[in-house]
Structure formats: C-alpha cells, structure tokens
Amino acid sequence: MPLAATNDMQPAIMTENLVRRFGENIAVNNLNLTISRGEIFGFLGPNGSGKSTTIKMLCGLLSPTSGQARVAGIDVNKDPEYIRSKIGYMPQKFSLYEDLTVTENIEFYSKLYGVTGHAGNIRKKEVIELVGVGKYHKHLGRELSGGWKQRLALCCALVHNPEIIFLDEPTASMDPVARRELWDLLFSLASSGVTLFVTTHYMDEAERCSSVGYIYNSRLIVSGGPDELKQVREVVGQDNQRYEIACRPLVASFNIIKAIEYVEDVTIFGQALHVVVPAHINEHQLRHDLHSAGIALQSIRPIEPSLEDVFVTLTKANIKYDEEMRQNRLSSLRPAPSGVAHVR
Ligand SMILES: Nc1ncnc2c1ncn2[C@@H]1O[C@H](COP(=O)(O)OP(=O)(O)OP(=O)(O)O)[C@@H](O)[C@H]1O
Ligand SMILES: [Mg+2]
Known part of the structure; x- marks a missing residue:
C-alpha cells in the first residue's frame, strides 16, 4: 500500500539525516535535501563521494542505514516497490541487452513496467520520437555508439511516464553535440513537469541546472541555485x-x-x-x-567566482577542517564549513 498519495504541493524529493554505511565506511553522511517538482537538480562531487549511493537509496534499490527520505511523497523505508513505479532510473553503468534490437530493448522495459496494450503502444511511440532513437530501431544494442546507448537507456527509463527521473552521469561518454542534445531533451522533460535528479562532473551542465548540490567525502557541503551559490560568504569574502x-x-x-x-x-x-x-x-x-x-x-x-570556484573553495575549506579535526585542534562542537544549506 502506498504510504501517501502523490500531492503536487509536496516536494518531489526530501531527505532528512539520510545515512548509508558500508561496514566502517560512511558513503552518505546525514544528507538533508529538498527538491521541488519540475526542478533539474544537479548532484556533483568527486569520485567516491556518495552520489550513486544516494541515488540508489532514493530509487528504493538500497536501504538507508538511518534517516528518512520521501520520493514522490513515498517513504523509501516503507514502500520502495511503489517508488520504483513512480520513478525512472538510468544507472551509471546501464546494461542494455546487447543482442536485442533497440525496439526489443524498449519492448522489454515496457513489459517490465506494465506499459502494454493500445495506450502502451502510443507511449512507446511517444518516447521513441522524443529521444530520437527511431532511426536505429533495427540496430542491435551492441552496434550503438556510447551516446546512442545512453539515449536508448533514457528511452527505457521514460517508457512508464515517471514523474521523477534519476540519471547517474548520463552524458559521461557523449561528445559535445550529443551532450547538448541530451540536455535539450532534459529541459523539455522538466518543462512538462518531470523532476530530474542528475549527477555530473561537468561544470557547464551544473550551470544549466535550476539547483545544484555538491557532496564531498559523503557530506553535502553546499546546495542551492547556481547564481545563489556564487554569493556564498566563504567564497565571495568582503575582503x-x-x-x-x-x-x-x-x-x-x-x-x-x-x-x-x-x-x-x-x-x-x-x-x-x-x-x-x-x-x-x-x-x-x-x-x-x-x-x-x-x-x-x-x-x-x-x-566573479564560477561554480567551479565555489566547489573548489569549499572543498579546500572542508579538507582543512578535516585535517584540523584529525589533529584535534578544533572543538568537536564547531560545525563543518558549508555554504547555502538548502535547495529552493
Ligand atoms: N556496494 C558497496 N559496498 C561497499 N562499499 C560501497 C558500495 N557501493 C559504494 N561503496 C562505497 O561508497 C562510497 C561512495 O560510492 P559512490 O559510488 O556512491 O560514489 P560516487 O560519488 O557515485 O562516485 P563516482 O563519481 O566515482 O561515480 C565509496 O567509498 C564506495 O567505495
Ligand atoms: Mg557514481
């Protein structure tokens, strides 16, 4: 049973002190995020900082160690199955069926999500047209270039008309033109009311998001609109x-x-x-x-500082803080340095 009916007034995603441990290692440490509907949220951070782990928890694929998260109004701890019907997920390493054609791959995901019958056929046509994979419909998965594989992955993630889509480094293997085209597609999805949660290492992509969060060493160190972040006190000192x-x-x-x-x-x-x-x-x-x-x-x-300046400056401040903590020079009461701690 769903925990709560989807309500337009609720944020698309909300986490409260979300934690995930792997043994002694804390992959995500007390994450607090609120993301509104229709937002394109960019999630950035160095390798191993906890981005994919966060996405997996929000998609109901990995249970949190502690804390709360609601996605489309549903509690991830209580109803991960139901969340999966509401969201689309494009994993960092998407595994297509290499020996199936583009059409067969889409067909497979349609059946998986119960997108069948007349309405299902209309929806399939719609996403194939939207993503532009139609011209390759007879090609086998293994015959596609990296960029087209990513598009097919997006098509499969969209087929059940999800209200929130999680994309884990969707443009990692794309050339600049394909990247731009994919972003145009993401904008058109967002304008139709879909919420997008996108991880990326590209600063130009971060600049295109309506809000961004930067995670370093499992902690969210800053979040907010790109222009808002450039005003962060620690970065734009008066002096x-x-x-x-x-x-x-x-x-x-x-x-x-x-x-x-x-x-x-x-x-x-x-x-x-x-x-x-x-x-x-x-x-x-x-x-x-x-x-x-x-x-x-x-x-x-x-x-003026760029978004990269903001992340670099705050990361350096956090490294310094961690070092000082290690040397026990700081009181444990002193908070870690951070910028704007909210997402509009
Ligand atoms: N299944 C797992 N078992 C043990 N440790 C894991 C597991 N998955 C992730 N980790 C650890 O959790 C931390 C965060 O990993 P995660 O994959 O979330 O990082 P990331 O920010 O997505 O990195 P990247 O930019 O390289 O994709 C890392 O230290 C990683 O080794
Ligand atoms: Mg990752």
Whole structure:
C-alpha cells in the first residue's frame, strides 16, 4: 500500500539525516535535501563521494542505514516497490541487452513496467520520437555508439511516464553535440513537469541546472541555485578579490604566483589562472608584483567566482577542517564549513 498519495504541493524529493554505511565506511553522511517538482537538480562531487549511493537509496534499490527520505511523497523505508513505479532510473553503468534490437530493448522495459496494450503502444511511440532513437530501431544494442546507448537507456527509463527521473552521469561518454542534445531533451522533460535528479562532473551542465548540490567525502557541503551559490560568504569574502590572469607558460607561472606571500588561492582554469588576493591589493599593485616576479602577463581582469570556484573553495575549506579535526585542534562542537544549506 502506498504510504501517501502523490500531492503536487509536496516536494518531489526530501531527505532528512539520510545515512548509508558500508561496514566502517560512511558513503552518505546525514544528507538533508529538498527538491521541488519540475526542478533539474544537479548532484556533483568527486569520485567516491556518495552520489550513486544516494541515488540508489532514493530509487528504493538500497536501504538507508538511518534517516528518512520521501520520493514522490513515498517513504523509501516503507514502500520502495511503489517508488520504483513512480520513478525512472538510468544507472551509471546501464546494461542494455546487447543482442536485442533497440525496439526489443524498449519492448522489454515496457513489459517490465506494465506499459502494454493500445495506450502502451502510443507511449512507446511517444518516447521513441522524443529521444530520437527511431532511426536505429533495427540496430542491435551492441552496434550503438556510447551516446546512442545512453539515449536508448533514457528511452527505457521514460517508457512508464515517471514523474521523477534519476540519471547517474548520463552524458559521461557523449561528445559535445550529443551532450547538448541530451540536455535539450532534459529541459523539455522538466518543462512538462518531470523532476530530474542528475549527477555530473561537468561544470557547464551544473550551470544549466535550476539547483545544484555538491557532496564531498559523503557530506553535502553546499546546495542551492547556481547564481545563489556564487554569493556564498566563504567564497565571495568582503575582503578579497578574484582575478583572471592570462600568462605563459601557465604551469610555471602558477607556481610563481602561488609563492607570492599575500596570494590566498590560485587555480588553473583552461588557458588562464584564477587568483584570489586580499581586497587591499589593487589591480595596479598586483600587475606590478607579477611583473617583478618575472611573470609574462598577457591580460588581467577582476572576475566573479564560477561554480567551479565555489566547489573548489569549499572543498579546500572542508579538507582543512578535516585535517584540523584529525589533529584535534578544533572543538568537536564547531560545525563543518558549508555554504547555502538548502535547495529552493
Ligand atoms: N556496494 C558497496 N559496498 C561497499 N562499499 C560501497 C558500495 N557501493 C559504494 N561503496 C562505497 O561508497 C562510497 C561512495 O560510492 P559512490 O559510488 O556512491 O560514489 P560516487 O560519488 O557515485 O562516485 P563516482 O563519481 O566515482 O561515480 C565509496 O567509498 C564506495 O567505495
Ligand atoms: Mg557514481
């Protein structure tokens, strides 16, 4: 029996102190998330930080060690079976039936979800058209490229018309054009009211989400809208300024700049460096000091933090915190550094 009827006013996903342990290892540590309906939520974090484990718990495939989670209004602890009928799940390693055709793969998932009869045929046609796999309908699973396999996986995850879809690194093996096309598809799904929970390592994809969460070492360290996160106090201090500096050679310059006494942070971003200095060091002074240090400066300009800056800064703050905790220099009462702790 369903725990609660689906209600449009309820968030699509809500977790409260959700924990998953594997033996001594904590894969997900006290996760608190609220995701509204129709949202595209991007879930980011380094390898092994707990993203897939979170998704598996929310899909009712892995039971939480403790804590609560409701997905489409249903308690994951009480009715995981019912949740599976309400959601679509595209796992990180989706296993297609390689020796079945595209049509047969879709047919298999349709039967699994009870999408049959006349209405079922209409739905199948609809998703095949939406995802664009029709032109390959006679191809075997093993004959598809990585990107088309992902699309077929999405098609199979959508066939039962789920209200929430979990996509675990859906674009991992895709070229830039295929990635963009998949995102266009995700936007059209979201505009029709479907909620999307997407893990990714790509910052440009994170920027496209309506809200994002960043998990580090099993803890959610920040969540909120991409623009909101760029205002996080720990990242945009009143007393420092971030510059984009183009100079050559990049790596040698990185090491020289890092050694300048007042420089708070340096990161390589593509062909340039992002450098954080105290606010009292103005651009003129910085130019002068870079020149004196032997840097062949091409350009310099003050910039706002990017989403990657936000994650890098907060991760560094958390690493420092963990290190200090290990050395027992902090009171156990001091909270871990974090940014905005909510999702709209
Ligand atoms: N079935 C399992 N048994 C034991 N440990 C596991 C299991 N599944 C995950 N873990 C551990 O839990 C932690 C989180 O893993 P998880 O797969 O959730 O990370 P992730 O963020 O999805 O990483 P990636 O970006 O590499 O996909 C890791 O330390 C991993 O080794
Ligand atoms: Mg994973």
